[in-house]
Every structure is written in structure tokens, then in C-alpha cells.
Amino acid sequence: MNTEETTLDKIRSRPRFKMFTHLTKEEYAENLKKYLSEHKDEFSGNINKEVATICVETEYETYWKPRLSLRIEIEDEKTAIRGVFGPSSAVWTFFMFLYFSFSILWMTFFSMYYVEKQIKSQEYPWALTASFVMLAFIAITYAAARFGQHKGKEEMLKLRRFAEESTLQFEKIDD
Numbered sequence: 001m002n003t004e005e006t007t008l009d010k011i012r013s014r015p016r017f018k019m020f021t022h023l024t025k026e027e028y029a030e031n032l033k034k035y036l037s038e039h040k041d042e043f044s045g046n047i048n049k050e051v052a053t054i055c056v057e058t059e060y061e062t063y064w065k066p067r068l069s070l071r072i073e074i075e076d077e078k079t080a081i082r083g084v085f086g087p088s089s090a091v092w093t094f095f096m097f098l099y100f101s102f103s104i105l106w107m108t109f110f111s112m113y114y115v116e117k118q119i120k121s122q123e124y125p126w127a128l129t130a131s132f133v134m135l136a137f138i139a140i141t142y143a144a145a146r147f148g149q150h151k152g153k154e155e156m157l158k159l160r161r162f163a164e165e166s167t168l169q170f171e172k173i174d175d
Contacts (some may be wrong), residue, residue, distance in 0.1 A: 014086040035166035064148025068159040106134035
């Protein structure tokens with residue numbers, strides 16, 4: 001098994017990795033199910049032959065409780081496992097909605113300011129200030145996402161260990 005990771009993966013809001021194994025998709029899915037049942041006190045999740053979603057069992061629920069989404073694909077006659085760490089889809093969608101909304105509002109306010117300056121009007125004196133406020137909201141949203149990632153780092157490491165051990169454990173048996 002080998003793993004691919006880039007520097008970009010470390011700064012993304014949803015870090016990702018890619019592993020290769022000689023197991024077939026079906027064998028890998030069965031091995032994941034077996035590993036998950038052996039570690040059911042530590043992990044929970046749903047697994048089929050193409051996609052798996054794994055969570056760490058904890059006493060508390062936070063907005064950035066990480067999940068590991070594994071996508072199992074065939075690539076160059078090997079099985080490729082693509083892993084993406086992230087929050088629940090509802091939280092991810094909410095953050096993307098915030099980024100989109102604040103960005104559109106920033107562009108609107110800045111355009112209002114720019115047009116006002118071009119036509120030498122004084123109709124929207126607040127537009128530049130509002131555009132800076134939107135930039136601040138974008139920065140706050142980004143900081144909240146990074147804070148959540150920092151709080152979920154230990155769980156993300158457990159999920160990474162799950163991905164590696166569940167693959168390595170069964171590759172050694174097959175070799």
C-alpha cells in the first residue's frame with residue numbers, strides 16, 4: 001500500500017488523501033466491515049463496495065465532528081481509496097452557503113462603491129464600509145472552520161489511523 005498526499009491537502013478545509021491496495025473493491029469493503037465490527041466501541045459508520053462513511057464514537061456532538069468519507073475506485077488495475085475528512089454534509093453545506101452569501105454581498109457592495117466613484121455620486125457612502133464588513137465575515141467564517149478542524153484534530157487522526165490500519169491489516173494477511 002502506498003499513500004499520496006500534497007501540501008495543498010494540509011491547508012484545505014476538507015483534507016484528503018489517496019491510498020492504493022491490491023485488494024478488489026468487494027474485498028476491501030468486506031475488510032472494512034470486519035475492521036469496523038472489531039472496533040465498534042471506537043468507530044461507527046456505513047460501508048458498501050463503493051463508498052464508506054466512518055465516524056469516531058464520542059460522548060459529545062460538535063459542529064465539526066469529523067467524518068471520513070472513503071471512495072473506493074479502480075485506477076490503473078489497482079484499487080484506489082480516496083479519503084476526505086470533513087464535517088457532516090449539513091455543516092459543510094452551511095459553511096459553503098455562508099462563503100457564497102458573503103462573497104456575493106462583498107461583490108455587490110464593492111461594485112456599488114466603484115460605480116458611485118465612477119459617476120461621481122454620493123448615493124451609497126456606506127458601500128465601501130459594507131464591503132469590508134463582508135470581508136471580515138468571510139474571514140470569521142474561515143476562522144470558525146479552522147477552529148473546528150483544530151478541535152477535531154484528535155478524531156481526524158483516529159480516522160486516519162482507521163483508514164490505514166483497516167487496509168494494512170488485511171494486506172498483510174493476504175501477502
